[in-house]
Amino acid sequence: MSWTSARLSSRGDDMTDQRVVWGVGTSRTIRVHWALIELGLNYEIKPIRPRTPAMDDAAFLAVNPRKKVPALQDGKLTMTESPAIVTYLAERYSTDTVRLIPKSIEDRARYFEWQSFITMELDATSLYVLRRHVDLPGIYGEAPVAEETARAYFERMITAAAPDVAAGGQYLLGDTFSGVDILMQSCLFFAERYNFELPSEINDYRERVTARPGYAKALSANNP
Ligand SMILES: N[C@@H](CCC(=O)N[C@@H](CS)C(=O)NCC(=O)O)C(=O)O
The missing domain is CATH 1.20.1050.10 (Glutathione S-transferase Yfyf (Class Pi); Chain A, domain 2)
Structure with a gap:
């Protein structure tokens, strides 16, 4: 196992095929929702908002100890930083019909x-x-x-x-x-x-x- 995948899979639950977005209500969180929707992917929403008690929930802190939304869990991958998440989703799930990042x-x-x-x-x-x-x-x-x-x-x-x-x-x-x-x-x-x-x-x-x-x-x- 590479260093990166070991680090990423050590956060959050050991999920295999679930997709979860943590965070709603901000201009950063909408990026992730929009990318998933354009790509036609199903996912679960954990509707937590910044600076609310939900940010201190142990389940969320396990996913993102930096206490920031959005965060994405995609199978075993857990990641934060909305531009990186959008680009990850684009790289991973674009098809010839819906392509959110170019090839060349x-x-x-x-x-x-x-x-x-x-x-x-x-x-x-x-x-x-x-x-x-x-x-x-x-x-x-x-x-x-x-x-x-x-x-x-x-x-x-x-x-x-x-x-x-x-x-x-x-x-x-x-x-x-x-x-x-x-x-x-x-x-x-x-x-x-x-x-x-x-x-x-x-x-x-x-x-x-x-x-x-x-x-x-x-x-x-x-x-x-
Ligand atoms: N660079 C991060 C920024 C994330 C961020 O700052 N999120 C805000 C909401 S838009 C947040 O969680 N704020 C809570 C806090 O700062 O305590 C990204 O683009 O995802």
């Missing part, structure tokens, strides 16, 4: 480039800074300068990315929907609460992505 090295390079941009530049260094200091100042403190610069940074990044979003085709990687569209829309949804004025290319893209039947199902799964 060149197209995969674009996938990983978008993944990094969305999760680092849009999410971690912009939106999550706003989340912490605008919505949760009781935990993370007030930080008006950080708020202002995070807001300006998000606007600069999304404006600079807008021509690339429009150039790809219907979706970020062309005319095939993929895991990075899930990540991007989850950030655009997250951004709505902070009243950004988005470039028209981004608004048009958002309309295309949210028109997918899978998105409506993911919203329901994420808000049980």
Whole structure:
């Protein structure tokens, strides 16, 4: 057994063929629900929400000692980090009919480039800074300068990315929907609460992505 699989299988129950998603109600949790739904996979939902007593449940702590949602159990594999989970599901379960990650090295390079941009530049260094200091100042403190610069940074990044979003085709990687569209829309949804004025290319893209039947199902799964 390799080091990685030994580590992964040591967390949580020793399941063989069950698929369980822990976490609902956030822009990170919807990513996992949406990927599973687009791929047509059945799964069980453990509807726990951040910063609630359910996060201290021993069963959840065994799955994710970092106390963060989402977490996925897929058979013997237990993993966290929503972008990694989406990409894992895409790698493992894409078919010729539904493919959430491209096959060619060149197209995969674009996938990983978008993944990094969305999760680092849009999410971690912009939106999550706003989340912490605008919505949760009781935990993370007030930080008006950080708020202002995070807001300006998000606007600069999304404006600079807008021509690339429009150039790809219907979706970020062309005319095939993929895991990075899930990540991007989850950030655009997250951004709505902070009243950004988005470039028209981004608004048009958002309309295309949210028109997918899978998105409506993911919203329901994420808000049980
Ligand atoms: N990088 C992680 C972030 C996960 C994360 O921060 N989840 C939040 C909800 S969106 C959470 O569980 N917060 C609880 C806490 O920080 O105590 C991912 O993308 O999955």
